[in-house]
Amino acid sequence: MGAGGSVNKYVYEFTEGNKDLKDLLGGKGANLAEMTNLGLPVPPGFTITTEACKAYLATGEEPEGLPEQIADSLARLESSMGKRLGDPSDPLLVSVRSGAKFSMPGMMETVLNVGLNDRSVDGLAQQSGNERFAWDSYRRLIQMFGKTVCDVPGEEFEHALEEAKKAKQATSDLDLDASDLRQLVDVFKTLFAKHTGREFPQEPRDQLDLAIRAVFESWNADRAVLYRRQERIPADLGTAVNVVAMVFGNLGSDSGTGVAFTRDPATGAPGVYGDYLANAQGEDVVAGIRNTVPLQDLERLDKASYDELMSIMARLEGHYRDLCDIEFTIERGKLWMLQTRVGKRTAAAAFIIASQLVDEGLIDLDEALQRVNGAQLAQLTFPRFDLSGEPEALAKGIAASPGAAYGKAVFDSARAAEVAAGGEPVILVRRETNPDDLPGMIAAQGILTSRGGKTSHAAVVARGMGKTCVCGADDLEVDVVSGKFTVDGRTVDEGDVISIDGTSGCVYLGEVPVRPSLVVRYFEGDVSPDDDALVAAVHRLVTHADAARRLRVRANADTGEDAARARRFGAEGIGLCRTEHMFLGDRRELVERLILARTDEERQAALDGLMPLQRADFVEIFQAMDGLPVTVRLIDPPLHEFLPALEDLAVRVAVAHERGEDAGKDEALLAAVRRMHEQNPMLGLRGVRLGLVIPGLFAMQVRAIAEAAAECARQGGTPRPEIMVPLVGAVQELETVRAEAERIVAEAGVSGIPIGTMIEVPRAALTADQIAEAADFFSFGTNDLTQMGWGFSRDDVEGAFFPRYLELGIFGVSPFESIDRDGIGRLVRIAVDEGRTARPDLKIGVCGEHGGDPESVHFFEDAGLDYVSCSPFRVPVARLEAGRAAVHSDGSDSR
Ligand code: PEP
Numbered sequence: 001m002g003a004g005g006s007v008n009k010y011v012y013e014f015t016e017g018n019k020d021l022k023d024l025l026g027g028k029g030a031n032l033a034e035m036t037n038l039g040l041p042v043p044p045g046f047t048i049t050t051e052a053c054k055a056y057l058a059t060g061e062e063p064e065g066l067p068e069q070i071a072d073s074l075a076r077l078e079s080s081m082g083k084r085l086g087d088p089s090d091p092l093l094v095s096v097r098s099g100a101k102f103s104m105p106g107m108m109e110t111v112l113n114v115g116l117n118d119r120s121v122d123g124l125a126q127q128s129g130n131e132r133f134a135w136d137s138y139r140r141l142i143q144m145f146g147k148t149v150c151d152v153p154g155e156e157f158e159h160a161l162e163e164a165k166k167a168k169q170a171t172s173d174l175d176l177d178a179s180d181l182r183q184l185v186d187v188f189k190t191l192f193a194k195h196t197g198r199e200f201p202q203e204p205r206d207q208l209d210l211a212i213r214a215v216f217e218s219w220n221a222d223r224a225v226l227y228r229r230q231e232r233i234p235a236d237l238g239t240a241v242n243v244v245a246m247v248f249g250n251l252g253s254d255s256g257t258g259v260a261f262t263r264d265p266a267t268g269a270p271g272v273y274g275d276y277l278a279n280a281q282g283e284d285v286v287a288g289i290r291n292t293v294p295l296q297d298l299e300r301l302d303k304a305s306y307d308e309l310m311s312i313m314a315r316l317e318g319h320y321r322d323l324c325d326i327e328f329t330i331e332r333g334k335l336w337m338l339q340t341r342v343g344k345r346t347a348a349a350a351f352i353i354a355s356q357l358v359d360e361g362l363i364d365l366d367e368a369l370q371r372v373n374g375a376q377l378a379q380l381t382f383p384r385f386d387l388s389g390e391p392e393a394l395a396k397g398i399a400a401s402p403g404a405a406y407g408k409a410v411f412d413s414a415r416a417a418e419v420a421a422g423g424e425p426v427i428l429v430r431r432e433t434n435p436d437d438l439p440g441m442i443a444a445q446g447i448l449t450s451r452g453g454k455t456s457h458a459a460v461v462a463r464g465m466g467k468t469c470v471c472g473a474d475d476l477e478v479d480v481v482s483g484k485f486t487v488d489g490r491t492v493d494e495g496d497v498i499s500i501d502g503t504s505g506c507v508y509l510g511e512v513p514v515r516p517s518l519v520v521r522y523f524e525g526d527v528s529p530d531d532d533a534l535v536a537a538v539h540r541l542v543t544h545a546d547a548a549r550r551l552r553v554r555a556n557a558d559t560g561e562d563a564a565r566a567r568r569f570g571a572e573g574i575g576l577c578r579t580e581h582m583f584l585g586d587r588r589e590l591v592e593r594l595i596l597a598r599t600d601e602e603r604q605a606a607l608d609g610l611m612p613l614q615r616a617d618f619v620e621i622f623q624a625m626d627g628l629p630v631t632v633r634l635i636d637p638p639l640h641e642f643l644p645a646l647e648d649l650a651v652r653v654a655v656a657h658e659r660g661e662d663a664g665k666d667e668a669l670l671a672a673v674r675r676m677h678e679q680n681p682m683l684g685l686r687g688v689r690l691g692l693v694i695p696g697l698f699a700m701q702v703r704a705i706a707e708a709a710a711e712c713a714r715q716g717g718t719p720r721p722e723i724m725v726p727l728v729g730a731v732q733e734l735e736t737v738r739a740e741a742e743r744i745v746a747e748a749g750v751s752g753i754p755i756g757t758m759i760e761v762p763r764a765a766l767t768a769d770q771i772a773e774a775a776d777f778f779s780f781g782t783n784d785l786t787q788m789g790w791g792f793s794r795d796d797v798e799g800a801f802f803p804r805y806l807e808l809g810i811f812g813v814s815p816f817e818s819i820d821r822d823g824i825g826r827l828v829r830i831a832v833d834e835g836r837t838a839r840p841d842l843k844i845g846v847c848g849e850h851g852g853d854p855e856s857v858h859f860f861e862d863a864g865l866d867y868v869s870c871s872p873f874r875v876p877v878a879r880l881e882a883g884r885a886a887v888h889s890d891g892s893d894s895r
């Protein structure tokens with residue numbers, strides 16, 4: 001019951017709706033109404049709302065008033081058509097079609113020809129003068145109704161149809177005549193009775209009501225549920241139901257049905273694209289039972305309908321100001337529009353069409369920005385496999401870092417570097433990676449792991465490098481010792497060539513050919529917008545996004561080379577320079593000395609060895625980012641990550657003992673690794689805790705930063721370093737580090753280096769007012785904040801049980817990928833509010849992986865952050881999304 005005891009309105013005539021009522025009328029119903037109001041030839045009908053569906057699904061019964069409202073609308077439909085539903089002498093037939101807010105192609109149900117029965121089939125034959133058509137329509141009704149409404153297995157109808165064709169030695173359904181179809185109707189009715197235990201319903205209104213119920217229920221069909229989860233369509237929207245007077249494309253060769261686009265949805269090229277099938281009903285086109293002809297052929301077959309269709313399509317494009325797709329039927333030379341909607345398109349077409357529509361004066365640039373998105377731009381930047389050769393698929397893992405790469409499978413980092421140095425492309429295959437594998441990862445074309453998710457080490461590092469990565473392919477049995485992996489009984493040895501697709505997660509055997517991306521070459525500065533229409537469109541929209549956005553965009557980069565690339569890609573500084581890679585390679589020796597030091601002098605000597613090396617790294621980065629801010633994060637990971645693995649050391653020591661040799665340093669290292677072992681290293685001695693426990697470690701890094709800045713300034717540059725402390729949970733931690741850092745910076749004769757903190761421990765977010773007193777800036781480490789906020793180990797859970805969580809709908813997307821607005825997002829908002837209250841000039845950014853995720857960028861805009869920081873390759877995506885977020889004021893869903 002609605003307010004005041006009146007009954008809710010559940011049924012809308014097409015003349016009552018419009019395109020903006022998609023929530024209530026579904027996409028199809030809203031657009032049918034829009035076309036009706038435009039005066040286009042739409043068969044009359046009405047829409048039952050999503051509200052009615054929701055009420056039905058909640059109670060299992062039609063809500064109060066619905067049956068009467070349907071009866072009223074049906075009566076109006078009958079009077080406008082001059083026919084009655086199922087009238088034995090001249091029946092009105094209707095289609096009953098699903099239509100949710102978001103298009104869910106083929107996921108829900110449709111029943112055509114409702115109103116036919118044993119008597120009205122004769123009336124239809126007489127009125128149409130076509131007996132064959134009448135019986136064909138009736139057999140279609142029993143088939144669709146049986147399958148959709150009463151769960152009769154569809155194959156049984158198909159089988160009976162095939163048998164009928166075989167008996168006539170016919171190849172096409174068109175070869176069956178009226179008497180064949182009449183017999184087939186009998187067979188279908190028997191099938192129906194066998195499976196349902198009752199006769200096919202003869203009462204037209206019963207048929208209609210049952211069909212409407214079936215469409216309601218199809219909202220919760222397994223495939224619809226799965227589709228919604230994948231497409232992240234909310235589960236509680238419900239579907240509308242459209243009841244439309246039937247028009248027939250199967251009345252003879254002067255009838256037919258087709259689908260069309262107002263531009264090419266693959267390339268964006270202007271012009272009309274479509275398929276037409278003469279003498280057919282709607283589902284025949286999609287089912288592919290006969291070959292369609294290009295829409296252009298319709299001009300020859302029926303010029304008047306073709307011309308009318310062209311003018312309607314032009315009108316629709318002008319009205320919707322976008323590419324539209326349509327379905328139409330021609331009944332004996334009369335054109336009817338059955339559906340239109342803003343059509344889906346490829347990423348390339350989205351950019352090209354948006355730019356064309358601006359040129360055509362249909363939309364402005366702000367609107368054009370809403371017509372594209374970061375996910376599409378990301379797709380355009382990755383090289384793609386050409387799968388036309390149908391390569392052999394070996395396994396599927398998590399698509400962790402997009403791109404397409406092939407190379408020889410190699411199972412060891414050093415070996416990967418060696419093979420790559422010999423000029424051979426390499427795919428580094430590991431169970432999982434750790435900082436040790438970095439040289440191999442750098443040398444490889446791509447990285448494949450059998451464990452770990454989208455924020456595992458392999459994934460984060462690979463994305464940072466713009467390198468293709470598939471991780472968590474857990475069907476692979478990786479044996480790094482023997483240098484092979486097995487999958488499904490097949491073995492891939494070192495040196496065998498494999499290909500990995502970081503966009504789909506697929507792993508293939510052999511070399512799959514790759515196409516390079518022009519769009520990346522444009523961002524690199526190698527291709528000009530004048531050279532290519534797609535590049536021109538991307539350039540235009542990203543440039544406009546830059547002008548429109550409020551959020552700044554920085555990059556996560558920790559080498560001079562990455563910093564330079566990030567700058568070419570449009571980064572306005574570095575938001576996260578992770579310093580841990582600066583402890584690898586030749587420098588490990590020094591780290592080992594640091595860890596094994598027994599005296600202050602020994603430790604200081606190791607630190608003194610590291611300092612100039614770090615300083616040189618910083619000089620390179622500050623130069624690449626001259627004039628722009630560079631946030632350097634002090635060392636974060638537990639130090640034992642820089643030592644050899646316990647198993648390796650144990651073996652080395654045992655072998656030495658066996659041979660009666662002195663295991664020397666290995667023995668000391670083994671003892672250190674055992675001593676430093678942690679059950680939960682991510683919650684252990686890392687981040688600021690290292691700085692507070694290991695004397696001189698942070699001091700060395702701060703000195704290297706300050707001296708590098710001084711050196712760059714001496715050379716005439718404008719370095720703008722910022723020092724960032726990781727993993728702070730209490731202001732006291734930050735105060736201690738800050739006091740020491742300020743002293744060292746002053747000693748180096750440098751001034752104005754901001755000192756701030758990551759907010760990545762929930763306690764930091766909840767005490768942000770206190771922490772802000774000691775911080776010049778905050779940067780949200782949303783990887784750790786998600787890990788600690790949910791209590792999810794970021795290196796384990798994505799491969800281990802996220803697939804199940806996604807299946808159960810606990811979340812629609814991994815919270816490591818897209819920020820969990822309700823939980824982790826709330827921590828962010830609290831910290832922003834409290835931090836700014838305590839310190840109004842506090843600069844706030846984000847440098848977790850979410851900084852480059854399109855949906856998360858919108859959240860960070862909304863939360864009032866100053867900048868997002870992401871891997872260099874995602875910088876253009878973040879620029880575009882930040883622009884979209886800034887102009888996205890109407891709250892409309894741009895899906
Ligand atoms: C984070 O936690 O979000 C972050 C950026 O730090 P890291 O990924 O290096 O732990």
Ligand code: MG
Pocket residue numbers: 726760781783784
């Ligand atoms: Mg972190």
